[in-house]
Amino acid sequence: PISLQKMAANRVFVASHPAYPWLLRLTARGAASSVARPEHGVRKPAMRMTTEEAFVKTLQMHGIKHSFGIIGSAMMPISDLFPAAGIKFWDCAHEYSAGFMADGFTRSTGKMSMMIAQNGPGVTNFVTPVKTAYWNHTPLLLVTPQAANKTIGQGGFQEVEQMAMFSDCVCYQEEVRDPTRLVEVLNRVIEKALHASAPAQINVPRDFWTQVVELPLPTGVRLERSSGGRQSIARAAELLSKAKFPVILNGAGVILSGAVEASAQLAEKLAAPVCCNYQHNDAFPGNHPLHLGPLGYNGSKAAMEVISKADVVLALGTRLNPFSTLPGYGMDYWPKDAKLIQVDINSDRIGLTKAVDVGIQGDAGLVAQDLLAQLSVSAGQAGREARLALVKERQQAWAQELEQMDHENDDPGTTWNQRARAANPERLSPRIAWRAIRRVMPENAIMSSDIGNNCAIGNAYPSFNEPRKYLAPGLFGPCGYGFPSILGAKVGNPDVPVVGFSGDGAFGIAMNELTACGRGDWPGVTMVVFRNYQWGAEKRNTTLWYQDNFVGTELNRGVEYAKLAEACGLKGIKVETVEQLEKGLAAAIEGQMQRNETTLVEVVLNQELGEPFRRDAMKAPVQVAEIG
Numbered sequence: 128p129i130s131l132q133k134m135a136a137n138r139v140f141v142a143s144h145p146a147y148p149w150l151l152r153l154t155a156r157g158a159a160s161s162v163a164r165p166e167h168g169v170r171k172p173a174m175r176m177t178t179e180e181a182f183v184k185t186l187q188m189h190g191i192k193h194s195f196g197i198i199g200s201a202m203m204p205i206s207d208l209f210p211a212a213g214i215k216f217w218d219c220a221h222e223y224s225a226g227f228m229a230d231g232f233t234r235s236t237g238k239m240s241m242m243i244a245q246n247g248p249g250v251t252n253f254v255t256p257v258k259t260a261y262w263n264h265t266p267l268l269l270v271t272p273q274a275a276n277k278t279i280g281q282g283g284f285q286e287v288e289q290m291a292m293f294s295d296c297v298c299y300q301e302e303v304r305d306p307t308r309l310v311e312v313l314n315r316v317i318e319k320a321l322h323a324s325a326p327a328q329i330n331v332p333r334d335f336w337t338q339v340v341e342l343p344l345p346t347g348v349r350l351e352r353s354s355g356g357r358q359s360i361a362r363a364a365e366l367l368s369k370a371k372f373p374v375i376l377n378g379a380g381v382i383l384s385g386a387v388e389a390s391a392q393l394a395e396k397l398a399a400p401v402c403c404n405y406q407h408n409d410a411f412p413g414n415h416p417l418h419l420g421p422l423g424y425n426g427s428k429a430a431m432e433v434i435s436k437a438d439v440v441l442a443l444g445t446r447l448n449p450f451s452t453l454p455g456y457g458m459d460y461w462p463k464d465a466k467l468i469q470v471d472i473n474s475d476r477i478g479l480t481k482a483v484d485v486g487i488q489g490d491a492g493l494v495a496q497d498l499l500a501q502l503s504v505s506a507g508q509a510g511r512e513a514r515l516a517l518v519k520e521r522q523q524a525w526a527q528e529l530e531q532m533d534h535e536n537d538d539p540g541t542t543w544n545q546r547a548r549a550a551n552p553e554r555l556s557p558r559i560a561w562r563a564i565r566r567v568m569p570e571n572a573i574m575s576s577d578i579g580n581n582c583a584i585g586n587a588y589p590s591f592n593e594p595r596k597y598l599a600p601g602l603f604g605p606c607g608y609g610f611p612s613i614l615g616a617k618v619g620n621p622d623v624p625v626v627g628f629s630g631d632g633a634f635g636i637a638m639n640e641l642t643a644c645g646r647g648d649w650p651g652v653t654m655v656v657f658r659n660y661q662w663g664a665e666k667r668n669t670t671l672w673y674q675d676n677f678v679g680t681e682l683n684r685g686v687e688y689a690k691l692a693e694a695c696g697l698k699g700i701k702v703e704t705v706e707q708l709e710k711g712l713a714a715a716i717e718g719q720m721q722r723n724e725t726t727l728v729e730v731v732l733n734q735e736l737g738e739p740f741r742r743d744a745m746k747a748p749v750q751v752a753e754i755g
Contacts, residue, residue, distance in 0.1 A: 167347040175341045179204040181310045183212045184344055189317050191241055191268060193217065193232055193618060195225040199245025201272035201285075204336035206243075217618065220643040222249055224611035226256020227637075230265050231615030235573055235595050237383075238619065239320065243270040246333065247285025251292065255605050258296040260326045263601040264379050267326040268317055269297060275334040289330055298325035306338045314345035322350055324383055324472065352384070352472065354497045355489030363441070363468045363485045364501035370439035370466075371509045373399040376422070377410035378491075380444020380472060382594040386492030390443055391415060393499045397507035399441070400518045402430040405451035406576075406586075406599035410444075413590025417518060420525075422460075423451045425586040425738060429525035431460040433518060438462075441498075442469045444491030446476035448602050453743055470494045529587060532558050535735040543670040547734040554733040555705065557584045557657070563708045564655070565589070569716065572624045573616045576600065577609035579630035580663025584737040607636030610654055614640065617650045624716050627654045631682055632662045638688070641695040644725055651723040653715040656688050659732045667736040672747045692727035701729040 167188050176184070182205050195217045198206060209216050219225035222244045229240045242257070244250050250271045260267050271293070273279070274286040290300055299319035303312050313329055320327035354360070367373055375394050381387055387410065394401050394417045403410040405423025412418060420427025422434065434440065440462065445451075447469060452461045466484045469477050470491055477486040487494055534556050537544045548556075555563075557580070565588050568574070574589055575598035576582045591597055598616060600608035613627030629637070634656045644652070666680040689699030698718065702708045711728050718724035739745065 168349065170346050171344045173341050173343045175339065177204075177336075178306050178309050178338045178340055179208060179336050181340060181342070181344065182313060183208045183214070185310045185313045185317075186214060186241070187212055188344060188347060189239065189314075191239055191317075193229075193238075194241040194243055195219060195229045195232070195615065196242055196244040197222055197225065197249055199249050199272070201246045201333040202243050202270070215618075217649075218643065219611070220639040220641075221637075222252030223255060223607065224614075224637050224640045226253050227259065227605075227608050227611035228615030228618070229267050230256060230260045230263060231575060231598050231612030232619040233260075233265050233267055233615075234263065234598055234612075235616040236619035237595065239266050239268060239317070240615075240619075241268040241270060242326075243272070245285065246272045246274055246289065247287050249285075250289055251287065254292060254296060255603075257293060257326050257328075259601055259603045259605050259608065261296055261298070262603045264324045264383060265326065266320040266324050268320060269293065269326050269328040271328060271330045273302070273330050273332045276332040277334060279332070290328075293328050296326065297328045298323035300328035300330065302330040303332065303335055306335045307340050307342055309335060309340075310342065310345055314347060318348060318350075352490035352493060353488065354493035355470070355487040359485055359487045360494070360497050361501060363487060364498050364503075366439050366466050366468060366485065367397060367399075367441065367498065368503035368506040370397070370399075370506075372437050372514060373397045373439045373441065373507070374434045374437035374462075374465075375399045375401045376404060376434070376440060376442045376445060377401055377407065378404040378443065378445020378447075379407050379410070380470070380491040381410045382407065382444075384444065384472075384490045384492040385594075386444065386490075386495055387411060387594050389492045389495035389499070391417075393441075393495050396499060396502060398511045398514055399507070400430075400433050400514070402427070402434050404445045405448070406601060407597070408586075408589055408599075409591040409594045409597040412592045414592050416515075418590065419518065419522065420590060421586060422455075423453065423586075424455065424740065425583050426455060427525060427587055428456050428458075428528065429521040431455055431458050433521055435460040435462055436517075437465045439466045440468070442467065443495060444470060444472075446471055446473070447480045449480045450602060455738075530562065534558065535584070535737050538671055541670050543667075543675070544735045547736070551733045554703065554731060555708070556733055556735050557581045557659075557737065559705065560657070560708060560730055560732060561585045561588045563705045564712060567709050567712045567716075568626065569624045572596070572626055572716075573613070573620060574598065574625075575609045575613040575616065575627040577627075577629040577633040578604050578606045578664075579633045579657075580667065580737055581630045581657035581659065581732065582609070582628055582633075583664070583740065585628065606633040608633070610634060610637040611640055613652050613654065614644055614649070617652045621650050624720055625652050626712075626716065627652060628657070629654070630657045630663060631659065631686075631688065634688070635682070638691065641692055641697060641727070645696040649725075651719040651725045653712070653719050653726050653728065655712065655728045655730060657730050657732055658688065659734050660684050661734060663734075663736050664740050666734075667739045668741075668745055670736065671739060672745050687729075689727055689729040692725075698724050698726035699729065700726065701731065703731045 609629035692699035715726035
């Protein structure tokens, strides 16, 4: 780890900082790809064009170059123009996965992408990924072609109420009422998505295409984000200046606003340890001496122990989802008597889950800069050396403990994990596999994860020195996220190694993308599938509360995922030892980067089960009336 003094001496808070190249990338969002294309923020004269030409020109103006979905007749007037416009259409095997690809692309690049499919049954498959993107705070454009106006309401072919379907999944939605308003609505939907950092929907009746209109392209508006109210900033700066044990909790907003560097400056001034919110392991550099890792389910014990001592917590760019701070490792660690400063761009989230002493509606990066500027000269000095020593001691102790954790524990009165080890003593445990993976993963790799037992166990292992490197599925909790999201990330980052992770249950939901990603100019990826032949999280619930009465938890032992990949024209390997895993994963990543190969690495594990997802929500059933 780098010393605080050295980091401060080399601090340069500009987009060209060599350690933070993502700042430069973020400034390119929305830039036109060619000088011949319409410019954002420039007034334009009216021009004669078709509605589909107007639509595509508006996409160009906003720099949207990638679209994910499945081709359908209701979108063909615009998709026909995509090649000439420089917009790539990635034709997927299922719209469910296409949505996750768009999420992975945008989260890893900071650039907006588009989801589009056939009206009716194509569009309905987007519901889960759109809601996932909503809680991941991902600005996406959802284009939903609609049944024709002249027949709508008659129960025609592929007709469904598409606006009602997405009303709770997007930050904004609007249906085009007249062909002359198409670009006005499209521009507004795109800007709403960007301003709210969430998906937004445009619903277009299919009979509005191929009509000739005369209108100007939209000018476009970029709203400057706020650094928060002056009084709230002053009050927060005062609390932090007087704190004896300040702790910073970085959330997704730090990543979205490019605020990692600003949060590091603030942390160094205060000598404040920094925790990452659940599933946002890349919200603070893992090589920074104040980094403690993620809170939440299977997170960092060091982070939990240290934040429990805080007298002031700065929750920076986080909505403080209640699941993110549930007790872990037997500790109810949230410091209930600490003063809480919550910063979020969305005022509706501030104070929603925890009592807040100071709420600041604003951009995480701008707020962090203003707080730093208003700190007192003595801020961070009280207990500074003891605090830094504790952070270092807890980091080292947790790293040592994590390195020695080979197996999962059984709750008193249960024996499943003991039996699982005895049944297959030769097989890898999840933790032994994760340690091997960590040794092989390139430092600059982008990683995706999934919902499920084995991925959850791995939450404590990865750390990242840059943001936009960790694609966890988020708090909507969709299975089948790991594979498609890493495909989308690779589309957006072709020169960066990417590795996706899923359990065999979750992968089964997305595995049809094996038939899509080997075609044409799809880039190569590396996908790791943990094979333990069970829905592990649900099986863990069954061992704890349902007396091993396993219902629906067993997977097909005859399926060979590596061979399925080979049958789809991809690479597939099956590994069963640490040596095989390390060599196989390294070779797969090398093949991805050198020969554009997609490789599925099937990792056979024992059936150990980790801490249950919802210990907070489960209890043993009570039998009242006998069922028989």
